[in-house]
Amino acid sequence: MIFLDQYFHRRSVTSEQMDFLWEEGWRHFGVEFFRYSVAYHRGSLFSVMPLRIALDRFQPSSSQKRVLARNRDARVIIRDTFIDKAKDELFYRHRERFTDNIPGSLYSFLSSHPAEVPCRNREICVYLGDKLIAVSFLDIGSTATSGLYAMFDPPESKRSLGIFTILEAIRYSRELDCRYYYPGYAYREPSVYDYKKNFSGLEYLDWQAGWKPYSEAMLTEEPAVD
Secondary structure (H helix, E strand, C coil): CCCCEEEEECCCCCHHHHHHHHHCCCEEECCEEEEECEEEECCEEEEEEEEEEEHHHCCCCHHHHHHHHHCCCCEEEEEECCCCHHHHHHHHHHHHHCCCCCCCCHHHCCCCCCCCCCCCEEEEEEEECCEEEEEEEEEECCCEEEEEEEEECHHHHHHCHHHHHHHHHHHHHHHCCCCEEEEEEEECCCCCCHHHHCCCCEEEEECCCEEEECCCHHHCCCCCCC
């Protein structure tokens, strides 16, 4: 297994540079960029697995089509990102779902100028009438996009809004003629992030061998020790 724990600070990154960083397994919160290959969670060691979806190979599954149908009454607005009272209140309702690693504020993930620092970012907002029920923040590169953070109103959990906003991000990324959408990290081992593994066209980053098509069978072997 390769052990990586790297980070750097950057306030301005071009769209082409973002494409390169995502391809190399980097992510960012605000102006802090990072990549790591292992993580400790509740006393256990997990193998970190960056993911991306090849947009030309994505087709929604039957369950994902049901999520889209379940949210036909919702209104989606995509625009440059800004933080206001409605999003701040939604964040605090959303974080009540967590019992550990509880983030302090939206600024744990977004810069003070989130639409442009450190890169272009747009928000995917989901409304029921005038009520904001979900938001996903999407970084925009030159040939790729990347989900930065998503949140939803817990009483609306039956709508599977996390999946819905990913599907909306995929749709919008295709409109931009992008090649890839990066949904973030998951673990090789079972975890709460497994919902990210259920998309067609999925690839994962093998820290030694590069990007590979994702399949459960390919992950049954133990990672090689470097």
